[in-house]
Amino acid sequence: MAIQRSKIVAEALDLLDAEGIDGLTMRRLAQRLQIQAPSLYWHFPSKQALLDGMSDALMESVARDVDSAASYEERVRQVSHEIRNALLSRRDGAQVFSGTYVSTENVLRVGESLISALRDGGLDPRSASWGAFSLLYYILGFTIEEQGLAALDETAFHKQQEAFRQMAQAQFSNAFAAAGELFESDPEDRFTFGIDRLIAGLRPSE
Amino acid sequence: MAIQRSKIVAEALDLLDAEGIDGLTMRRLAQRLQIQAPSLYWHFPSKQALLDGMSDALMESVARDVDSAASYEERVRQVSHEIRNALLSRRDGAQVFSGTYVSTENVLRVGESLISALRDGGLDPRSASWGAFSLLYYILGFTIEEQGLAALDETAFHKQQEAFRQMAQAQFSNAFAAAGELFESDPEDRFTFGIDRLIAGLRPSE
DNA sequence: ACCTGAACACCGTTCAAGT
């Protein structure tokens, strides 16, 4: 029996999770699937196409059942957290996703859910679509950074933090004061803070 | 005379601009500098260290003279645009920057300028530092996406757009309506929209 | 102090050939 596309994508996500984005190679993936690397090119025209498939799969469970009774702001908040959680579900998920520009059903459903919630909140079509993408950019930027820092080992993380404090102390008092807020805070709290500020900023004024 | 670190970074940025992030290899960089690839490892311990140096250099001119007479919101807006312009100044600049976690003078000055402006606006230390990073995440996410789309050639861009409209039309009415707003708008306008919404959302309420 | 030659252990991708 031949290998299915979906099986390859699932295995690729497992490999990503195990080895990170640098360890995700066509050869290693093939090995896991017990085929030879060139065989993958019968199923996908390129590695990029495989990454596109992985991005689509990452969004599979997002915005499936949005609580239609909730306020529009609550719906935006809910979907935003779902997106972040989906990206976090695999190592380097945000980086994989940000390198792709897919218009698949899963990805468009996510976009649609944000835009339609904002429309329900009274935003005009332009503000709703630009607003939805603003939210996505924030979510992506935040999560890329979060996963990138998570990739550092204990020692590297500590060195990073030390360099920051050292440099900031000498010249940048506010940045120095910020060090604690950044390094010792829960990422979830920081994420929520930014999302809520952005949602508030998108509120129609009248 | 030996080659200086700064010369290598400058040449690396030129190579990035000419070939994009995939074309930025140690061998090609060495060739431009008329040395052999392994020689680069006397100046930088790894390619990552070189990328860190490039990120620092990208921020060199940002937040140099912030208009101290301007309102805090105006200052945040100004620095945000400067960051975006700095990232845009080199092909794939945002992607290079987002992969690095440098605490150098240039990068910290940028952070400091945002945090201190927000502090002047009346935000508490935690909100100011989290807010500054929220702005940075948005800027990074936006600019990565912008430069990624710019990397597509005309045909690929058109195909992308078609796939989006096709899929959206069938099932996602709001996303379909958003297509025009996205594909035909000035990125500068969309960037400004999001930044201004976020700045508004960060405004202290009382 | 700064640079080279040669090599190691990999990559993504192509393509003729097999079943």
Place this chain on the structure above:
DNA sequence: ACCTGAACACCGTTCAAGT
């Protein structure tokens, strides 16, 4: 229709050796 073997044109990095 699906897969393999062999190869191409690269990578980042190490290291002994040169000046």
